[in-house]
Amino acid sequence: MTIVTEHPRTIDPQQVREVMSKVPTGVTVIAGGPGLTGERAAMIVGSFVFISVEPCLVGFFVGHGSSSWPKLKEATVLGISTLSASQTQFCRKLGKKEVDRFAEHFWNEGPCGAPLVAGSVTAMECQIENVTSVGDHDFVLARVLDLSAGSAADPLVFQNHEFSGLLRH
Numbered sequence: 001m002t003i004v005t006e007h008p009r010t011i012d013p014q015q016v017r018e019v020m021s022k023v024p025t026g027v028t029v030i031a032g033g034p035g036l037t038g039e040r041a042a043m044i045v046g047s048f049v050f051i052s053v054e055p056c057l058v059g060f061f062v063g064h065g066s067s068s069w070p071k072l073k074e075a076t077v078l079g080i081s082t083l084s085a086s087q088t089q090f091c092r093k094l095g096k097k098e099v100d101r102f103a104e105h106f107w108n109e110g111p112c113g114a115p116l117v118a119g120s121v122t123a124m125e126c127q128i129e130n131v132t133s134v135g136d137h138d139f140v141l142a143r144v145l146d147l148s149a150g151s152a153a154d155p156l157v158f159q160n161h162e163f164s165g166l167l168r169h
Contacts, residue, residue: 024157024158025046025047025157025158026046026048026082026083026155026156026157026158027044027046027082027083027091027155027156027157027158028044028045028046028048028060028080028081028082028083029042029043029044029045029079029080029081029083029091029094029117029120030042030043030044030045030060030062030072030078030079030080031043031072031078031079031080031081031101031107031114031115031116031117032071032072032075032076032077032078032079032114032115033071033072033074033075033115039071040071040101040102040115041068041071041072041075041101042068042072042094042101042102042115043062043066043068043069043072043094044091044094044095045060045061045062046158047060047061047137048060048080048082051141055143056143056144056147057129057141057142057143057144058080058124058126058141058142058144059139059140059141059142060080060139060140060142061134061137061138061139061140062137062138062140063136063137064133064136064137064138067097069138073128073131073140075114076113076127077110077112077113077114077125077126077127077145078114078125078126078127078128078142079110079114079115079116079117079123079124079125080116080122080123080124080125080126080142081116081117081120081122081123081124081150082120082121082122082123082155082156083117083120083121083155083156084119084120084121084153084154084155084156085153085154085155085156085157086119086153087117087119087120087156088156090106090117091156102115105118106118106119108123110123110125110146111125111146112125112145112146113125114126119150119153120150121149121150121153121154121155122147122148122149122150123147123148123150124144124145124146124147124148125144125145125146125147126142126143126144126145127142127143127145128140128141128142129141129142129143
């Protein structure tokens with residue numbers, strides 16, 4: 001077995017983004033508040049992952065430059081919603097800076113009090129267990145308090161810089 005101790009070259013960040021755009025990702029909304037800041041916040045992540053059944057744990061990554069994350073990490077409970085393919089326009093709105101993400105009635109309150117996207121494919125409420133800095137992101141480990149399957153619609157997928165639904169054969 002060969003152990004590589006040196007990095008052979010520097011990898012161009014733009015090349016990384018282009019190559020990784022080929023990997024399809026689900027589109028998930030993380031929402032919470034008001035927390036200690038007194039504000040509600042919401043953001044989109046493409047890195048949501050199921051981790052464990054017992055205990056029920058999920059995780060996601062947040063870029064260090066996120067303006068929503070400082071508000072969200074203070075929330076008592078986070079709402080995590082997987083968007084459906086029919087929610088593309090709502091997703092585009094949430095992706096814009098300086099927009100009131102709660103102005104329209106696309107939200108429900110979950111049993112634990114977290115904001116959840118109405119009509120989403122999945123909905124869960126979680127508490128943050130741990131946050132670890134990894135590269136230029138934070139990895140957030142969260143314990144699931146409540147979850148449900150929502151809409152039977154196909155989930156929204158992001159691949160090749162575009163939104164789509166799943167292609168079923």
